[in-house]
Amino acid sequence: MKIYPRPEPGDQPTLFHPAYQSTIRRAPALAPVRIPHTLSELTGPVFGDHALGETDNDLTRHHSGDPLGERIVVAGRVLDEDGRPIPHTLVEVWQANAAGRYRHSRDNHPAPLDPNFTGAGRALTDENGNYRFPTIKPGAYPWRNHHNAWRPAHIHFSLFGPCFLTRLVTQMYFPDDPLIPHDPILQSIPNESARRRLVSHFDLSLTEPEWALGYRFDIVLRGRDATPFEDQR
Amino acid sequence: MNPQRFVALPSQTVGPFFHFGITTDPDLGDLATPSAQGEHIELRVRLLDGDGAPIPDGIVELWQADSTGKYAHPNDTRDREPDPAFRGFGRLATGDDGACTFSTVRPGRVPGEHGAWQSSHINVCVFARGLLGHLCTRIYFDDDPTLAEDPVLSLVPAGRRATLLAHRDEGYGCWSIDLHLQGESETVFFDL
Numbered sequence: 001m002k003i004y005p006r007p008e009p010g011d012q013p014t015l016f017h018p019a020y021q022s023t024i025r026r027a028p029a030l031a032p033v034r035i036p037h038t039l040s041e042l043t044g045p046v047f048g049d050h051a052l053g054e055t056d057n058d059l060t061r062h063h064s065g066d067p068l069g070e071r072i073v074v075a076g077r078v079l080d081e082d083g084r085p086i087p088h089t090l091v092e093v094w095q096a097n098a099a100g101r102y103r104h105s106r107d108n109h110p111a112p113l114d115p116n117f118t119g120a121g122r123a124l125t126d127e128n129g130n131y132r133f134p135t136i137k138p139g140a141y142p143w144r145n146h147h148n149a150w151r152p153a154h155i156h157f158s159l160f161g162p163c164f165l166t167r168l169v170t171q172m173y174f175p176d177d178p179l180i181p182h183d184p185i186l187q188s189i190p191n192e193s194a195r196r197r198l199v200s201h202f203d204l205s206l207t208e209p210e211w212a213l214g215y216r217f218d219i220v221l222r223g224r225d226a227t228p229f230e231d232q233r
Numbered sequence: 234m235n236p237q238r239f240v241a242l243p244s245q246t247v248g249p250f251f252h253f254g255i256t257t258d259p260d261l262g263d264l265a266t267p268s269a270q271g272e273h274i275e276l277r278v279r280l281l282d283g284d285g286a287p288i289p290d291g292i293v294e295l296w297q298a299d300s301t302g303k304y305a306h307p308n309d310t311r312d313r314e315p316d317p318a319f320r321g322f323g324r325l326a327t328g329d330d331g332a333c334t335f336s337t338v339r340p341g342r343v344p345g346e347h348g349a350w351q352s353s354h355i356n357v358c359v360f361a362r363g364l365l366g367h368l369c370t371r372i373y374f375d376d377d378p379t380l381a382e383d384p385v386l387s388l389v390p391a392g393r394r395a396t397l398l399a400h401r402d403e404g405y406g407c408w409s410i411d412l413h414l415q416g417e418s419e420t421v422f423f424d425l
Binding site: 004006007008011012013014015017020022023024025026027028029030031032033034035036037038039040041042043044045046079080081082083092093094096102103104106107118119120156158162163164165167168169170171185186188189194195197198219220221222223224 | 239240241242243244245246247248249250251252253254255257282283284286288290294296298304305306307308309321322343344345346351354356358360361362363364365366367368369371385388389414415419420421422423424425
């Protein structure tokens, strides 16, 4: 049976983080109430292959033409906290286009939309926990959080994992992005080592000659095997 | 640092522009097909911020047992099949009024720790711009005579338990609950 230890302090964002202004009236002020892990928490939605189309994971093939921008492959493994692969789990992504514009009615950044790019994809991990998304490198974009605020380029990730406790929505960043130290959303995570886990790595083995660069992003979800020592605690 | 150390990734906000990514499927508002067993209900969930203003760019996800209390998941090893006409999972974006409405059935009771039974409840995840990690809570039903025995509700300070109770709303003709992310009537969220 798997156990789901709670995160170490500083490895998850501080929900009330005034540098990110939207947290000020939306982050709960009271401490959450700790409850045990019952069947309600140890179960969760299961998604099957039937829900996915053949090109759902290839964001460059959702329209008749090729999208503009730098073609990349983002790939990695979904793992538990023992480093064991999590097979057949749903991974959903969404992102801005190469110009930093989202296909969204409320995004009024005056950068062009790309008729050949929607920016949403999904995949199930294979039996070894692997996923792969051919896509376009998203652009940085301005937001109104503070004067001259820019988000570093990022791709949103949503994962379910094996149960209700493994749900994760996060963002993947790109290596050496000069905006990272200025981003209050990423900097809401106190531990530098934890922030670094959200930054993908350039990986030559994922590149496709004459076609696309490659970035590796391994995703660790909560959960590991119980050991006898922990059972006694 | 030990390179073999695997630590769960940090959460980040869904941001304001998730709609085209993960809430494109309106069918995820219907957990139950018409032939699902049990009492069919509509459940309106509204998200409010610390000023009491509706949150029009949030996501509500539900996870629940079927009407007999069975979860459609391999970890529910009790020897009976889940209702094939019931999905258990729902996901909707909130509208301009901060609300979204699901069609579902009232879940059956499920076991808790040490052989105790939990009252009928729906497990909830809340996502929004401004939430750096999702919030977890539960929805119970205010006409449930077993609430006083529920082992999870008993861990909640008595004065805050009402924040977890849906009620029949005559105005909307359905079950309804407001989730206050902050403020005087802040909803109880759980550390799981």
